[in-house]
Amino acid sequence: MTLSLSQAKITFIGAGSMAEAIIRGLTSTGEGDASRVRVMNRSDVAKLQSLHERYGVSYMTEQPAKDDAIATADVVVIAFKPKDAAEGLLSLKPLLRKEQLLVSVIAGMSIDTMEGLLGVTGQPIARTMPNTSSTIGLGATGISFSSGVSDEQRQLALDMFASTGIVSVVAEPLLNAVNAVSGSGPAYIYYMMEAMIAGGVELGLEPEEARRLTVQTVLGAASMVQATGEEPADLRRKVTSPNGTTQAALETLDRCGFSEGVIKAEFRCAERAAEMGAAISASVTSHTK
Ligand SMILES: NC(=O)C1=CN([C@@H]2O[C@H](COP(=O)(O)OP(=O)(O)OC[C@H]3O[C@@H](n4cnc5c(N)ncnc54)[C@H](O)[C@@H]3O)[C@@H](O)[C@H]2O)C=CC1
Numbered sequence: 001m002t003l004s005l006s007q008a009k010i011t012f013i014g015a016g017s018m019a020e021a022i023i024r025g026l027t028s029t030g031e032g033d034a035s036r037v038r039v040m041n042r043s044d045v046a047k048l049q050s051l052h053e054r055y056g057v058s059y060m061t062e063q064p065a066k067d068d069a070i071a072t073a074d075v076v077v078i079a080f081k082p083k084d085a086a087e088g089l090l091s092l093k094p095l096l097r098k099e100q101l102l103v104s105v106i107a108g109m110s111i112d113t114m115e116g117l118l119g120v121t122g123q124p125i126a127r128t129m130p131n132t133s134s135t136i137g138l139g140a141t142g143i144s145f146s147s148g149v150s151d152e153q154r155q156l157a158l159d160m161f162a163s164t165g166i167v168s169v170v171a172e173p174l175l176n177a178v179n180a181v182s183g184s185g186p187a188y189i190y191y192m193m194e195a196m197i198a199g200g201v202e203l204g205l206e207p208e209e210a211r212r213l214t215v216q217t218v219l220g221a222a223s224m225v226q227a228t229g230e231e232p233a234d235l236r237r238k239v240t241s242p243n244g245t246t247q248a249a250l251e252t253l254d255r256c257g258f259s260e261g262v263i264k265a266e267f268r269c270a271e272r273a274a275e276m277g278a279a280i281s282a283s284v285t286s287h288t289k
Pocket residue numbers: 013014015016017018019040041042043044079080081082084087088105106107129130131132183184
């Protein structure tokens with residue numbers, strides 16, 4: 001019998017923003033069964049209690065219970081920071097079995113590095129790059145699989161992230177590009193929104209009014225691209241009357257290097273993911289010798 005998402009026991013190690021975004025997405029869409037979702041972190045018990053109260057997931061604070069939640073899971077999701085990755089994976093080594101699917105959301109860390117730290121080859125691993133919009137079911141996740149992943153585990157991982165938004169399966173080297181576009185992308189949009197609100201306020205709007213107008217503008221613009229299927233460039237042209245106000249604004253953005261800045265930011269983001277991955281990889285030798 002195939003294991004479905006609602007039947008799978010899923011254990012999250014790390015209870016930060018990304019774990020919460022996935023847990024909220026999973027449980028609020030009803031795709032995952034909260035009673036089978038378990039979560040733990042290093043020390044913040046208040047955060048675990050709040051996840052339990054909000055989403056109905058159970059949590060573990062003592063080592064034997066944590067070990068048991070890992071050893072008995074069908075899917076183990078590692079959601080700690082890259083700086084904690086080497087230590088975190090090493091502590092998983094004695095607990096993880098070859099039949100369990102390991103899902104990583106950690107930026108930059110390759111499947112090879114994970115196998116190196118676990119001291120195994122052939123562990124089923126799904127390396128992913130989700131984003132925080134998973135919280136409301138509007139996430140965008142890139143995903144790559146190790147060769148040890150079975151068809152059933154592949155489907156389970158796809159269902160898990162599909163329950164939080166859209167999923168793109170990509171070749172592993174492209175996950176840093178996904179990081180640059182959609183993993184970190186929400187922050188670029190929020191940054192733009194902060195600037196739009198600040199500009200509106202400087203022009204005399206009340207902060208709340210500027211915020212309300214900005215939120216609806218971003219929501220409307222993204223929804224227009226999705227609903228009409230038109231290219232962003234074509235929709236932009238429809239807003240831009242010849243010699244009008246939008247043209248004046250866009251010319252100013254061009255003079256400030258807007259597009260170039262965004263593209264450079266994406267390249268730097270992908271490069272940073274590679275640097276962080278290399279740093280974890282370099283620590284494999286020191287941690288495993
Ligand atoms: N925040 C975001 O937008 C995104 C984050 N990511 C990735 O998700 C991962 C987590 O990021 P955030 O949730 O933002 O971090 P965070 O700092 O909010 O949460 C990290 C959690 O890991 C726990 N932790 C650390 N070491 C641990 C260990 N050995 N055992 C158990 N728990 C441990 C901490 O206690 C904390 O609960 C990172 O690796 C990041 O690259 C990926 C995509 C988007």
